[in-house]
Amino acid sequence: MTTARTAPDGTWLITPPWDGRLEAALRAEPDVALLDLEDSVLPRDKDTARAAALAQLRAVPVHGATALGLRVNAPGTVHGLKDLVAVADAALHDTVVLVPKVESARELDLVAQVLQETSTGVCICALIETPRALLRLDDIFASPVLGGVVFGAADYAAATGCRRTSSSLWWARSSIAAVAAANGIPSIDSPYLDLGDPEGLRRDAQEARDLGFTGKGAVHPDQLPLIRSAFLPTDEEVAQAHAVVTAADRAGGQMVRAGRQLVGPPLVVAARAVLDGAGDHTKPSVHGGIQ
Template sequence: MLCARPEVALLDLEDSVAAEGKDAARVAALAYLCAAPGRGAGVMTGLRINGPVTVHGLKDLSALADSGLRDAVVLIPKVESARDIDLVAQVLDAAGRGLSLWALIETPRALHQLDAVLAAPMLRGVVFGAADYAAATGCRTSSRALWWARSALVAGATAAGIPAIDSPFFELDNPAGLRAESQDARELGFAGKGAVHPDQLSVIREAFCPTADEITSARAIVAAAEKSGGDLTRTGGQMVGPPLVAAARDLLARAEQGALMPPVHQEEAR
């Protein structure tokens, strides 16, 4: 079974562009996004701006506001308070223009203030920034080293009713590592995973789509629950109760609708 939802293609004005090239990159990125439809060939487009309290971030917001861009994703880096989201939302008239604001959570302070950040009314999702978080804390970027931060972000986002996307995997020639980290992300409850190269998309998509065995197991759990009339029962050697039945129904619904959240594909803006 294929996972039908498309990925999001982001043009990056922050880490992918050196300081001396940011003005030119901004012009090029906005020209492309305004010329292309918000959803083309099943891919939603968007822009990762510079931090909204930096000089280039303010320039990005001003240019975005003047561009008239509509129906696109805006990824806001270095978010550490709800005010960061509110500022961008007000400057861009996000609600009126159909802009979907996502926060890049990548510092210990952001996690410490996570409940407040997630309360921002215009926030539509969060992305974990492993590289900056690891640099700030001095830890490694391995899945194990970032387990708590990633789990905390997923739990907070779930409580707030918005999706969380895991950080990209930065080793381009390590598909086995990408597959393992993508599977970890799905197990933690992330709705998708970032990608820094198109070759990574198929591996991520495969990891987030339910397997044939998972679908078969979920169907058996639901059937056993229905047969028992909602009482505790067993199937496939495991005890089946309400939480497992709810999870099985959710997996089957998402598989049928192709509604698993897609990976984010981040492109470099030149």
């Protein structure tokens, strides 16, 4: 089992596993199209949903730059165990497996052990959505099989009793994004669930980017353009980054002034990252995983 450290950044479109949903998701060209076996499926429909999801994942021959994924049920539940066995039996390849309710690295290790014999290139990601998980981020992120993390705002708010507002989630979101960055792991912010509030989605996605998340979840294809736009540098940011890099290059790496701003090495690194983001129109793929 090799170390998995990279999952796709960008847009993660989460959809129920019923027939036709995956094809519709792929037409929207998210960075990850994730079929959901957990929250969007009633307990009585879990077995049917599992079979439908795996059939769709096996049947898709070409899906361009979009990575395919599956959100299983929590491994500590009966349906979670059934999901993992079914995924192992299906011998899926190059698939993102999102594990909910993760609270320890041991849970991720167990998932990897189940899948490693039959699945190759599987990228295991953790859904961080409980207070206990927030207190154990260092342990969870230390797992060598972890390829990325997703924040689950709705479950976190329900578990803590906090409101699902911007300010009430700052600490949780900032903590996840910061620890992910420290470990070189992509971090995906929780979806915005109000489909009738595009301006709210825009603000929420912009805040996710400001906090350091590398992508954001979506629950409808119509949300993807706004999320993509929020994660791209603005024209003003690109112009400022060009000015910073040009001034720094001319100064030979010394501290220099660009407009009203004093520019040192950290700002130059940030400016180059802005320019890289502005000029990168390719979509990432899953790297690493279980071999």
